[in-house]
Amino acid sequence: MIKARVVVTLKNGVLDPQGKAIGHALDGLGFQGLGEIRQGKVFDIAVEGSDKDKVRKDVEAMCEKLLANTVIENYTVEVA
Helix, strand or coil: CEEEEEEEEECCCCCCHHHHHHHHHHHHCCCCCCCCCCCEEEEEEEECCCCHHHHHHHHHHHHHHHHCCCCCEEEEEEEC
8 A cells, every 4th residue: 555645725815714713713722923824634545556656646636636626726745
């Protein structure tokens, strides 16, 4: 098995109401001096096989088709 991690984040300039709500909540809990907070998603995927390049390409295809909305989100893929 090859493990891949996908991190999906909103593109710069896209409003992030969840990140803003998290920032307000942290401020209410007493955490001061925080800058902008942006939230995202993480997917850990185990894929059968031994070819890391093929797994990377397959996981990138998963991102393009389902895991990320590429109009408003960026993604990175790490293969271990």
